[in-house]
Amino acid sequence: MSAAAPPEAVPAHVTDAETFAAASGAGSEAVAVLERYRVLLADWNQRMNLVGASTLDAFWSRHAWDSAQLLAVAPDALTWADLGAGAGLPGVVLAILGRGRPGFHVHLVESMAKRCRFLTKVVETLDLPATVHNSRAENLQLDVDIVCARACAPLHRLLGFARPYLKRDTMALFLKGQDVASELEEATRYWDFEADTLPSLSDARGRIVRVRRLGRARKV
Secondary structure (H helix, E strand, C coil), X not given: CCCCCCCCCCCCCCCXXXXXXXXXXXXXXXXXXXXXXXXXHHHHHCCCCCCCHHHHHHHHHHHHHHHHCHHHHCCXXXXXXXXXXXXXXXXXXXXXXXXXXXXXXXXXXXXXXXXXXXHHHHHHXXXXXXXEEECCHHHCCCCCCEEEEECCCCHHHHHHHHHHHCCCCCEEEEEECCCHHHHHHHHCCCEEEEEEEEECCCCCCCEEEEEEEEEECCCC
């Protein structure tokens, strides 16, 4: 495993739709669709546990910008798989920002049927370039450029979910919190992998784990 981190980046100060647009470069149409997604998320969150209710007030920084920053890491990627998509973060945000881009598509992989109902409603209502898969992540083998996840599982388990997707030219981007160092250390017990960490642009405590190669750890 390689885990050398690049120099620290300064998180963007995102508080609302306007500052999100400035930080992400999103156009007015994309921001309007994100606002419709925010309303859908808040509505459905009253009936099922999609995100912490207290985080909805910080939607533009905590959810939209945290998800959108992945596009800057892989600007040329067209096909994405969001594992454990849940509330659609980061996958729905990526699909909204990629609307109208030829060949752009997001696969939303979620094992819980009720969350898939929400994701399907969002994709259909907002006319997104996305497909909802009601399946366990490790049971699919989708051909994508990027496999990503946010708040899905500890890294050593997440790598197991992602393994079927990590082919020669596929990269993984996992949004992680302040415990990323211990998660990386734990993962080395199970996996032999090449990874580094990038500073989060939404939270100074967060990191993006970028994985380029993955195999089983050698038994000692």
